[in-house]
Amino acid sequence: MTITRIxxxxxxxxxxGVIRLVVxxxxxxxxxxxxxxxxxxxxxxxxxxxxxxxxxxxxxxxxDYIAPMSYDEAYVxxxxxxxxxxxxxxxxxxxxxxxxxxxxxxxxxxxxxLCNDLxxxxxxxxxxxxxxxxxxxxxxxxxxxxxFYVNMxxxxxxxxxxxxxxxxxxxxxxxxxxxxxMYVSYLEKNPIFIERMKGVGVVTKEExxxxxxxxxxLRASGVDYDVRxxxxxxxxxxxxxxxxxxxxxxxxxxxxxxxxxxxxxxRIIRLALKDIPEGNALGAxxxxxxxxxxxxxxxxxxxxxxxxxxMYMVADPQKPYRLSIRSPNMINLAAIDHISRGARYADLxxxxxxxxxxxxxxxR
Amino acid sequence: MEDDKIDTNSEEFTDAKKEMDKxxxxxxxDREIKPNVIFAKLSDFTRSMPITKGVVNWxxxxxxxxxxxxxxxxxxxxxDFGSARIDAERKGYLxxxxxxxxxxxxxxxxxxxxxxxxxIKRLYEQMEKPRYVIAFGECATCGGPWWESYNIIKxxxxxxxxxxxxxxxPPRPENLFAALMKLQKKVGGNVEx
Numbered sequence: 001m002t003i004t005r006i007x008x009x010x011x012x013x014x015x016x017g018v019i020r021l022v023v024x025x026x027x028x029x030x031x032x033x034x035x036x037x038x039x040x041x042x043x044x045x046x047x048x049x050x051x052x053x054x055x056x057x058x059x060x061x062x063x064d065y066i067a068p069m070s071y072d073e074a075y076v077x078x079x080x081x082x083x084x085x086x087x088x089x090x091x092x093x094x095x096x097x098x099x100x101x102x103x104x105x106x107x108x109x110x111x112x113x114l115c116n117d118l119x120x121x122x123x124x125x126x127x128x129x130x131x132x133x134x135x136x137x138x139x140x141x142x143x144x145x146x147x148f149y150v151n152m153x154x155x156x157x158x159x160x161x162x163x164x165x166x167x168x169x170x171x172x173x174x175x176x177x178x179x180x181x182m183y184v185s186y187l188e189k190n191p192i193f194i195e196r197m198k199g200v201g202v203v204t205k206e207e208x209x210x211x212x213x214x215x216x217x218l219r220a221s222g223v224d225y226d227v228r229x230x231x232x233x234x235x236x237x238x239x240x241x242x243x244x245x246x247x248x249x250x251x252x253x254x255x256x257x258x259x260x261x262x263x264x265x266x267r268i269i270r271l272a273l274k275d276i277p278e279g280n281a282l283g284a285x286x287x288x289x290x291x292x293x294x295x296x297x298x299x300x301x302x303x304x305x306x307x308x309x310x311m312y313m314v315a316d317p318q319k320p321y322r323l324s325i326r327s328p329n330m331i332n333l334a335a336i337d338h339i340s341r342g343a344r345y346a347d348l349x350x351x352x353x354x355x356x357x358x359x360x361x362x363x364r
Numbered sequence: 365m366e367d368d369k370i371d372t373n374s375e376e377f378t379d380a381k382k383e384m385d386k387x388x389x390x391x392x393x394d395r396e397i398k399p400n401v402i403f404a405k406l407s408d409f410t411r412s413m414p415i416t417k418g419v420v421n422w423x424x425x426x427x428x429x430x431x432x433x434x435x436x437x438x439x440x441x442x443x444d445f446g447s448a449r450i451d452a453e454r455k456g457y458l459x460x461x462x463x464x465x466x467x468x469x470x471x472x473x474x475x476x477x478x479x480x481x482x483x484i485k486r487l488y489e490q491m492e493k494p495r496y497v498i499a500f501g502e503c504a505t506c507g508g509p510w511w512e513s514y515n516i517i518k519x520x521x522x523x524x525x526x527x528x529x530x531x532x533x534p535p536r537p538e539n540l541f542a543a544l545m546k547l548q549k550k551v552g553g554n555v556e557x
Binding site for chain 1: 433434435436437439440441443444447448449474475477479480483487509510512513514515516533534536
């Protein structure tokens, strides 16, 4: 049979961000997918070499604009590792609470967009965005902005939690706990959803390890790995964190892992709000001259909502000599050729939706 | 000349809403239908009167269709604009269209790289006239935090004629609503609803 070549993007309603996919089809079956990236490249790593240490968080935040605070924290933790700064106990709790709230917002958006990709299931999109707005209101209360926060400082936070934050968070969590089963029943009772998700885009355990995919994509394939448990940071061990993983490795498992992770996040936030100690949560204010780093090379690994991020920094006095970022999205996107080979053309977008790629992070 | 009978610049036609009501009322009167029933045929407008600027503007202003076109961070706020809390449809900004041929306004949300410029130009040229551009966010307005980057153009106004600029990093979805209302006022006529 002849092979047809179709060009998807760079501006396409179903690609999240600006990506071009060159798809080779045999009939309706995908033979080869080649992602062409670089439409959002802006040279974050190069810009970081010309900035002082605490001028860089606004740039790293814009890497993953669906979960900005997690990248903010990953960068600040790298600088803390370079300068040997300890984070106070209360600040650790606050960071864990805010990061898990950010994960909730991110997974909600990812499920909403997945509904959009599966042929305009607009109810799911509207529901998740409504709930995401409620979570973002909490983050706005704590950090002052809807999307970009820059509220991490060396050794702590820019400001402590506001007075009634705990009360508001508890009521929001109660609401979300009531909403998540509604999503599950809405989506999993829908025969179209099941048909397009179950058994499509399967990644086996061996394949997942070979491809190096991370995050929910890895855990959906039956690998029990999560940086928060395997290489713990902050107070995650105290909160008895348990990674959720499933065996089947198809689209449905990738969606389901996100639902389970949201429930786990809610549990963790509840525990952290209960245990949060009194004390000083404020970090060092930003000054014209920062302290000089002690360690020349520092590497920090963090579990972002989309997978494991590795930040490698070679330090110079006052500014980084080199900042290198291993982005989880880039790794997951590279697997799309292998995953979608043999699937139907229409399934390409559901696979792309469950991989949940942010192009700002891929292109950097 | 038929056109001479009606002075379109006269005071009674400056208000598009009044003109519309009058047209509807007259068309209803001819058909001997109860005046509280809203019923009008498009041919009634075109036959009885020349299509005045007011009617076209009234229609144009109250159905601004934005294009589904997001680049970066601001596109997330753009999605929020289309979702439940803001409810963009109540002012006529119908849900985002997937093709440029059905759209009136392109919202450039995010930083514009050099490799994206030809694509944006092409999308803009595919849109039907009249077409409007909104630069949404710092990056589309002036380059924003990427001013020193080697791959970003410093504002979409280097490429396209921008009608409304929206400041903020990212602007809130409400700001987009305000920007579209400003555009409606710029196009002419009162904003309905």
